[in-house]
């Protein structure tokens with residue numbers, strides 16, 4: 476890539492990265508101030524004496540460690556694929572442009588689809604291993620053919636999304652060599668908002684079927700909770716989640732007056748009424764605090780500074796200036812796009828701890844509000860014990876694993892929150 480770089484490009488790129496990092500920190504601090512959870516006690520480990528069965532915890536240790544190892548192995552896969560594609564670009568870019576008959580945007584679409592396909596192929600052995608591990612330990616129950624079909628469908632959807640996104644990126648790099656990072660930032664923001672709004676419409680109905688809840692007492696109970704939470708609920712339905720998972724869960728989806736509560740059939744059949752109430756209260760708390768919207772706002776607000784960072788890093792590696800000649804220019808744009816994708820994929824991988832830190836704060840807030848709504852800390856703790864048994868999950872995973880992968884507070888911290896509420900309920 477040296478032939479694309481002029482003297483000074485590296486320093487210019489590094490300077491832009493510096494500006495971008497300062498901007499990102501400023502935006503992050505603003506969001507932390509405006510969109511953070513509030514009024515939630517800081518997390519502390521619970522008193523687990525007599526809560527979880529120590530023998531069961533020890534027996535599940537090997538299963539948990541296997542999952543943790545596989546999670547860590549998965550982290551560098553996508554960045555490595557993208558870096559490999561970028562590093563070999565002089566070998567494939569002329570051919571890809573040939574397939575696209577010289578149209579650079581179309582070549583970008585091919586690059587995007589290829590990146591998604593290669594990443595899926597490289598990740599397949601690990602995903603299959605995780606699937607087999609979870610199934611063999613009795614935690615998952617999806618049949619092989621349906622699992623493969625889901626992977627295939629997911630890969631095709633990803634290829635289409637990547638093709639469209641990379642076509643836009645290559646087109647921006649080619650036609651806006653100095654301003655493409657603005658287009659990239661806008662693209663990320665639009666994708667984040669669009670996919671979040673569309674996901675209940677496009678994705679979930681393909682993978683599940685819902686039926687009305689035929690339990691008037693339970694329905695009245697849930698509507699009463701929703702009323703007190705100040706969340707409008709149009710419909711309450713049960714999904715056939717048991718076909719794929721043993722997880723006990725529920726969710727609130729949709730916006731405003733069209734919101735509906737979706738209960739997993741596993742939850743309706745597998746948990747006592749008090750615990751079901753607690754799960755629903757937790758989901759209603761997410762809806763009340765508009766955590767999904769806030770999460771998207773984080774992504775959208777950080778998109779521009781991060782796009783500037785990608786622009787600076789791409790320039791530092793593959794230059795900023797115009798290459799000579801039409802064919803060479805298109806090839807340069809493809810190479811730069813591949814470098815930008817490698818930077819984006821790496822940034823995405825290493826930003827997991829940051830987004831999980833935000834997620835953990837919102838989950839703690841949802842727990843705290845649910846405790847206030849139900850005034851039933853015992854149900855909260857009993858439910859933690861039940862889900863841990865089902866998922867054979869960690870109560871207190873290693874700190875680095877929790878920091879990187881933990882989208883929720885640890886079970887120990889969640890029990891601690893419920894115990895703290897219990898103490899406040901009883902008074903001094």
Ligand SMILES: [Zn+2]
Pocket residue numbers: 757761838841
């Ligand atoms: Zn939650």
